[in-house]
Amino acid sequence: MAENIFDCPLPDENGFFGEYGGAFIPPELQVIMNEISSSYDEIRKDSDFLNELADLYQHYVGxxxxxxxxxxxxxxxxxxxxxxxxxxxxxxAHKINHCLGEALLAKKMGKKKLIAETGAGQHGVALATAAALVGLECDIYMGEVDMEKERPNVVRMHILGAKVIPATHGRRTLKEAVDTAFENYLKDPVTQFYAIGSVVGPHPFPKMVRDFQxxxxxxxxxxxxxxxxxxxxxxxxxxxxxxxxxxxxxxxxxxxxxxxxxxxxxxxxxxxxxxxxxxxxxxxxxxxxxxxxxxxxxxxxxxxxxxxxxxxxxxxxxxxxxxxxxxxxxxxxxxxxxxxxxxxxxxxxxxxxxxxxxxxxxxxxxxxxxxxxxxxxxxxxxxxxxxxxxxxxxxxxxxxxxxxxx
The missing domain is CATH 3.40.50.1100 (Rossmann fold)
Structure with a gap:
């Protein structure tokens, strides 16, 4: 991997890009986010981790x-x-780039399960793939409308061993899938790792996903x-x-x-x-x-x-x-x-x-x-x-x- 892939001055130590970003979350969840941030800061400087990820990028992702x-x-x-x-x-799709990084990080942190939202299903498929590769359970939350619309990706996730859990409220699309995933993550943030599917969410995820991508x-x-x-x-x-x-x-x-x-x-x-x-x-x-x-x-x-x-x-x-x-x-x-x-x-x-x-x-x-x-x-x-x-x-x-x- 290129030396400068993780070398960016933003966000600041609190996760802000100017006035945007940060972590607006309950105190008990902030403790978990701090642990993730600390672990990420360690592995992104770890040559063994970077070499493992680079090898997977070349020989697994292509x-x-x-x-x-x-x-x-x-x-x-x-x-x-x-x-x-x-x-x-x-x-x-590009989603596999950060899913592999997040899955490896979760494994090193001792997590048991990866969870995530997905809209078109590409993040869900990529995370289910990464979970199978590293040996973790995987739950994917997806809006009912999107599950019908993107049926081939739902089938792929099932084949890969993931559970696909429908979001049934509101418009039953991506926003509702995120709502449902967050609700279930808050029930057990200790053994689960929420592998957010984009450069969104509380710090450190906007930074972390950007770095991997x-x-x-x-x-x-x-x-x-x-x-x-x-x-x-x-x-x-x-x-x-x-x-x-x-x-x-x-x-x-x-x-x-x-x-x-x-x-x-x-x-x-x-x-x-x-x-x-x-x-x-x-x-x-x-x-x-x-x-x-x-x-x-x-x-x-x-x-x-x-x-x-x-x-x-x-x-x-x-x-x-x-x-x-x-x-x-x-x-x-x-x-x-x-x-x-x-x-x-x-x-x-x-x-x-x-x-x-x-x-x-x-x-x-x-x-x-x-x-x-x-x-x-x-x-x-x-x-x-x-x-x-x-x-x-x-x-x-x-x-x-x-x-x-x-």
Missing amino acids: RPSPLFHAKHLSKKYGAAIYFKREDLNHTG SIVGVEAKEQFQQITGKLPENLVASVGGGSNAMGLFTAFINDESVAMHGVEPAGRSLEIPGENAATMTLGKPGVMHGFKSYMLQDSNGEPQEVYSVASGLDYPSVGPQHAYLKDIGRVNYHYVYDHEAIDAFFELSREEGIIPAIESAHAVAYALKLAKENNNGGTILVNLSGRGDKDIDFVVENYGDKYGIK
Whole structure:
């Protein structure tokens, strides 16, 4: 692993990125978080741990993931478009990067069970995989709506030996899965390890997940320079909680010539509350799930109901480092509607032979917009965070007629 993968000045010792982050949790849970933070600070400097993780990244995950020049789309849109192929990782997405790190940490801490939430199921599959590898029990909490929508991933989790527990309240999607997972974690935080699936939650999870995911940007930066001799002009990644975006962005944050673009879901409408998950566009600072960040809120200041065609982006808040990067102007945040993401899903499939996850298709859609706007060419590097196997049945059932699939 690159030497600088864990070398970032933020957050501060209390887990804050500026005013965002921290740990807004009960005192008894703070004791557990302190133990996790202390153990993480030890293992991230431990050469044996880092070597074990690097070996798994190479021989188990298949890292480094390739960097692919999308020549057909590049020619069509007049910009050099590249994809970081996280969809080719074992389990089909970037999630395995932090799941292996969290599973190894939990094992070293003597935990007996890994628990987590999942939306699209990619984090759930990755954590179930890691749990099987290191020999821990695994419970995955998933909204009933998402369980039906992402049935292939539910089956994968069962095959891997995990229990998939439905969240049955509210809209029965990702936010409710997080609620249910936290409730059950609080019942036994001593023997269970909550392996949070993004750069969200109380400190140290936004830092820890970012660190494990930063291998994406470290690799991409080296690969892009080897291929082109320079840095990319633009980075593009989808943002729900924000782990794949932070994974790509971290290595480039100090490179001022590189513009960074986070893409969130506008769903069916930005005007109707509950019909989008455009946190950075419409939200304001608030606290939920143990951390402070931008949050979509109802009239009482509670988390607003949200929606996205992409189950993995269906969350009313965002990682605190993203909120900080928005405020200081280092990252530009944009939105893409459902229909634009589905158009991009099919366009990438038919132009380059790559079927993306719907989450990743949001980033692809914005990258194509950016290419159109950039009349003088330019370079765009997209984090293709996951593959679309999990979405095929849903897409065909709901959008197949439009694209000639009967």
